[in-house]
Amino acid sequence: MTSSVVKKKRYYRKNVEFFKLVEKIKLWPSRSGTLHGIKSMTIKGNIAEIITHCNEKFQINNSRHSRAARSLRNKLFFHSCHTCKIPKWKIEKYAGTYVNQNYGSHL
Numbered sequence: 001m002t003s004s005v006v007k008k009k010r011y012y013r014k015n016v017e018f019f020k021l022v023e024k025i026k027l028w029p030s031r032s033g034t035l036h037g038i039k040s041m042t043i044k045g046n047i048a049e050i051i052t053h054c055n056e057k058f059q060i061n062n063s064r065h066s067r068a069a070r071s072l073r074n075k076l077f078f079h080s081c082h083t084c085k086i087p088k089w090k091i092e093k094y095a096g097t098y099v100n101q102n103y104g105s106h107l
Contacts (some may be wrong), residue, residue, distance in 0.1 A: 010097040018069050019060050023107055027086070027094055028052060029071040042072035054083035073099040080100045 012021065019041075023027065028036045028050055036052040050058045063069060071077065075095060080086045 009099050011103055014099050014101045018064050029077050035077040035080045037084040
């Protein structure tokens with residue numbers, strides 16, 4: 001007898017602060033469409049520095065309408081980074097996350 005696993009849908013608010021969303025998801029879409037795993041994130045005012053598992057550094061602004069924010073909300077990426085080695089369960093969890101204007105966690 002097999003038990004069916006019900007995947008829980010996760011909802012986040014669309015206009016939540018961008019740094020909080022990135023800290024929660026722990027993934028970063030680069031400009032080339034590669035999805036990186038975040039090792040550490042240091043926030044200094046309105047700018048944050050992200051260090052990925054492949055030791056790349058990104059400086060990001062706290063913008064809700066940036067390219068990266070749109071990519072995270074709309075799940076626009078081509079492939080995951082081979083060096084970061086993002087687990088399959090994390091990508092599935094990210095794919096099952098929805099961003100909604102009126103419903104979801106405020107983080």
